[in-house]
Amino acid sequence: MLDYRALTALAAVIQHQGFDRAAQALHLSQSAISQRIKQLEGRIGQPLILRQSPPQATALGLRLITHLETVLHLESDLNLPLETDARIHARIAINHDSLATWFSEALGRITEDIDVDLITADQDAGIELMKRGEVMACLCAEGKAVNGGRVDRLGTMRYRAYASRDFLMRHHLLESFDRLYQAPCLVFNRDDRLQHRFLQQLGQAEPINLVHCPSSEGFVQLAASGCGFGMIPEIQAALSVQVGSLIDLAPETFIDVPLYWHSWRSSGQAMKQLRASVIKTAHRWLRQDR
């Protein structure tokens, strides 16, 4: 069996960002912390931590920390009358646009019981964190369950192309957007192909003039400020459309992105409640037609 005292030391060093602070938190000496981790690394034959400032967990180290968290979740469900200082953590990967829109409602009161670490990841990157066991749950566009995991379809998020009226006028796009591909095009990052797919649907070439903005709210702001056009979730654009700062370029043309919730089959009560809450909230915010 794994040495859970060593795992606890490992998790503390990462959480508190240092051997000294981990030692304080666990009421141990720094050398005890250091030794436990070294022994575990010796047994496993791989480094679990990069000794830099602040210390970083290796991929395997992260996997072990997630495993420790799962065990703590399960322990907590036993409701044993034990005194414990340790708070339970849950690392959750989530795509940017869900976090910027509806997800907080699903999270609700779970934050009272456990510490939540949200990790923003692209629609396709989140599932890799899940596969490597680095997170306890993942909200992403991948529909296939990972080994030992379960997957729930949440619905689809509809993206539409938006820009400001000022932008459309300046680029002579109000009457015809045949040359939209020549206008400044907002993209989230180098993996974001939504705008390319939209232009393709309109039968146009790839965008020439790109503006990269890796922030969900920044993206909406740039569109409203006339810096470019971009694909935005309709639920995120709704208010801006209502007040007239964004215009839907092509109401007939949109891109639907399916979203899924990945979780582990064996997880604690808190994660099961979160799953139910995510499914329920998603049904209110996401499109359910297939």
Add this chain to the structure above:
Amino acid sequence: MLDYRALTALAAVIQHQGFDRAAQALHLSQSAISQRIKQLEGRIGQPLILRQSPPQATALGLRLITHLETVLHLESDLNLPLETDARIHARIAINHDSLATWFSEALGRITEDIDVDLITADQDAGIELMKRGEVMACLCAEGKAVNGGRVDRLGTMRYRAYASRDFLMRHHLLESFDRLYQAPCLVFNRDDRLQHRFLQQLGQAEPINLVHCPSSEGFVQLAASGCGFGMIPEIQAALSVQVGSLIDLAPETFIDVPLYWHSWRSSGQAMKQLRASVIKTAHRWLRQDR
């Protein structure tokens, strides 16, 4: 002198995320691209690119690409009657909250002339990118100019502690927030100490129950959904306060974060215009009292 054909090849491989697509874009063979970069690496004696999928620039590679962009900016100012396919890029590091709030207004029409790559970086991480020459400008909390660079003070962003009414009621914080440190506390990431500093100002202990949310808009949503309390720029919270979804916990207690614009002394006209626009817009949105 540097081989600018090799630099152009290097930049194209990174921009188009592959040797094949770079070759297409530059109308060259893939081996020509590859050879040019190898020769440059041979001369410099260091790798400029990590040959993985997609290829990544090394730190030195990024510095050279930024240098190439600066040269292109300066060339473009010469207004020579040259045919060119190449669009000018500007990589800019910016802190999350500025991007989520006022920065888009400053960017304005510059996106018509150049391609902008915004890179979100913590208030303190941005300046490191600037020092390493990986970006052409940087908006951050560091007030000291880097070598060869200039710095402009933009004003201060005021952060206040906000939470939802529901959250305050549940935690019995409406009448006295003596025990605020025990309630779920939102933090942006492990470097975010704003909440700790706020609690310290109130004479309280460090927060116990943390919720990490590395998204500016997600942060506001979590606060409004009652998942925790957190420090939010007052200009970002204004609307939520007006509609009653957020409450200012302690109107007398706040944290002011100064913001600065870093740019290079020798840069093109476009970057000079951007600097003027950033300073002007900042004066409208940020506090100017010292």
